[in-house]
Amino acid sequence: MKSVKKRVIAIINPISGIASKHKVPALLAAAYQDREEELFLTYTKGEGHAAEVIKEAMVHGLDSVIAVGGDGTINEIASALSGSEVKLGIIPRGSGNGLARALGIPMQNDAEAVRIITEGKLVSIDMGLANGLPFFCTFGVGFDAQITKRYDDASTRGLLTYIKSAIDEYISFKPQEYKISIDNHDIGGEAFLITCANIEQYGNNAYIAPNASPSDGLLDLVIIRPLEGIHAAQVALQLFTKTIDKNARIESYRGSHIVIERSAFGPAQIDGESVQMGKKIEIGVRQQDLLVYAPLSFGEAIQPF
Numbered sequence: 101m102k103s104v105k106k107r108v109i110a111i112i113n114p115i116s117g118i119a120s121k122h123k124v125p126a127l128l129a130a131a132y133q134d135r136e137e138e139l140f141l142t143y144t145k146g147e148g149h150a151a152e153v154i155k156e157a158m159v160h161g162l163d164s165v166i167a168v169g170g171d172g173t174i175n176e177i178a179s180a181l182s183g184s185e186v187k188l189g190i191i192p193r194g195s196g197n198g199l200a201r202a203l204g205i206p207m208q209n210d211a212e213a214v215r216i217i218t219e220g221k222l223v224s225i226d227m228g229l230a231n232g233l234p235f236f237c238t239f240g241v242g243f244d245a246q247i248t249k250r251y252d253d254a255s256t257r258g259l260l261t262y263i264k265s266a267i268d269e270y271i272s273f274k275p276q277e278y279k280i281s282i283d284n285h286d287i288g289g290e291a292f293l294i295t296c297a298n299i300e301q302y303g304n305n306a307y308i309a310p311n312a313s314p315s316d317g318l319l320d321l322v323i324i325r326p327l328e329g330i331h332a333a334q335v336a337l338q339l340f341t342k343t344i345d346k347n348a349r350i351e352s353y354r355g356s357h358i359v360i361e362r363s364a365f366g367p368a369q370i371d372g373e374s375v376q377m378g379k380k381i382e383i384g385v386r387q388q389d390l391l392v393y394a395p396l397s398f399g400e401a402i403q404p405f
């Protein structure tokens with residue numbers, strides 16, 4: 101009897117990030133040449149295309165999907181795979197690459213990223229939902245949502261464009277009043293930024309929730325109160341030194357049901373993509389809803405040296 105080969109699809113976003121992708125197809129073809137899986141490759145044509153490709157492929161049977169892109173590409177793919185047995189592999193090619201970094205997938209070593217997919221371990225991660233929209237990294241309103249909107253509207257991509265968007269936004273940004281609750285505990289007040297984090301970072305090693313776990317069935321709620329001058333500079337530094345939790349002006353909570361209410365409809369960010377959302381946003385989490393390939397060392401305690 102002829103055995104049916106397992107099917108793997110690599111989905112490449114041609115516009116994500118700034119690093120070249122032209123060597124990725126040959127690298128994948130070589131890696132899968134002698135394996136029992138059959139490799140297919142496709143380039144996304146725009147928003148929503150990755151999900152269509154997966155829907156169609158699932159009808160014919162699908163073992164895994166390799167995302168070649170950033171957190172937006174991964175969000176579309178992971179949303180389509182969540183709750184299924186189909187596994188996700190990542191070759192980081194975004195601007196921020198938050199999920200890949202949080203899992204310990206290297207940024208500039210494609211051979212190793214591929215080896216993690218073919219020989220790494222599977223981990224099961226949570227999926228957050230903000231008014232029903234899935235996220236795997238972070239969801240936020242306030243300053244992070246405004247920067248994301250600016251970045252999405254910019255004509256260039258990459259870290260420098262992101263930094264410019266942040267500085268331009270900081271000059272005109274006005275904090276808002278919010279009603280917030282987490283697991284029925286009311287918080288509220290004025291905030292510069294509110295982030296619900298499934299993973300520790302936004303991407304680019306900007307650690308907004310240094311102790312977040314992607315698999316605990318909980319989200320870390322981080323509230324940054326209005327900041328000025330030196331305090332803003334201090335937070336920016338602590339974001340990149342993974343010490344934001346040491347700042348007394350920053351509040352952190354952990355839970356599984358968060359409600360954010362604001363005065364008007366406006367921007368939000370979901371895994372670094374800008375969306376518009378209503379006044380009331382309900383955020384929940386589905387525990388361990390997505391299977392992802394990670395390095396064998398993922399999850400092991402890092403020994404101080």
Ligand SMILES: Nc1ncnc2c1ncn2[C@@H]1O[C@H](COP(=O)(O)OP(=O)(O)OP(=O)(O)O)[C@@H](O)[C@H]1O
Pocket residue numbers: 113114115116117118144145146147148169170171172173174176193194195196197198257258303371372373
């Ligand atoms: N061919 C295409 N043309 C334009 N946009 C596309 C195309 N294919 C996919 N997209 C969209 O590109 C967006 C950005 O992709 P992605 O988030 O992966 O990159 P990034 O923003 O550079 O990285 P990161 O999210 O890690 O910062 C996604 O929302 C996706 O829907």
